[in-house]
Amino acid sequence: MEAVPDVPRRRRRQIRAVKEAMRDLNIQLSLLNRRLGAHADLKDVDWNCLDLLNRHGPLSPSALARTAGLHPATMTGILDRLQRGGWITRERDPDGPDRRAVIVRVRGDRLPEIYRLLSGMNTRMDRLCEQYTEAELELIAGFLKRTTEAGHDATGRLADG
Template sequence: MNYKQPSHRRQATAVKQALRGLNNQLSLFTHRVAGRVRLKDIDLDCLDLIGRHGPLGPSAIAGRAGLHPATVTGILDRLEQGGWITRERKPDATDRRAVTVEVLRNRNAELFGLFAGMNAAMDEVCANYTATELELIAGFLRRTTNAGHEATDALASH
């Protein structure tokens, strides 16, 4: 395939524009959800990271989120005060400051309720595609996510 053809460039540009629109809309949605549960957007992002990859230590959260450890401390304080997470000391750690952070699952229903409309809308969107098409879309989104990780890491190292 010749990627220098004008039609390919136009379609690639259309995909990038659509991703920008999606990013913007998801940011707005996250902002609304976070506001409903009295969190900051970044708090909700970190809660999601902990839920998907946890239990994690604060430095691992900072690394995954691309945040300064002191910033993560403030986020974890808010999440803990809101009853979203628990911090537990590692019993076998030689450093008394070593803790792991876990999501408290008793608040999941609250979040699931707020995401229910979006999940239902996504089910409707996905219903219009075949399993093969959904596999292709999921692969594209995973590769796009990885490209985002790489670009974020490159910015962090400069």
């Protein structure tokens, strides 16, 4: 009689392997971001905010603080550093509720510097993705999106105490 494999144990090992791989990815991306920041004279949190602005902006400082999960007072210091570094501009928001309303924009003339720093990783990712079918890429993208949502939820629970 043939032995029946222990599916639950194997599945637990597979899940553990995925979690370990995600932890390794987190560490490696943190290292990449730190190196990028060192080359561009950006702190990790500054780079995160700049990336959020580039992807979702322009935003008000309070909207950026909410998106980044940061206190508004912390955001002021970050925006001061980004503006001094020539990465962003703060402009009066013509649609704002009052004359003090501001929106923050990324300065497009500085983005090629970031793109150059990320070109090695982007090239490697393009080559990696070429190895997968459209269906596999859809599965991977869906997994990463749901993983991001899980991280967002866990972050919110930690923030709530």
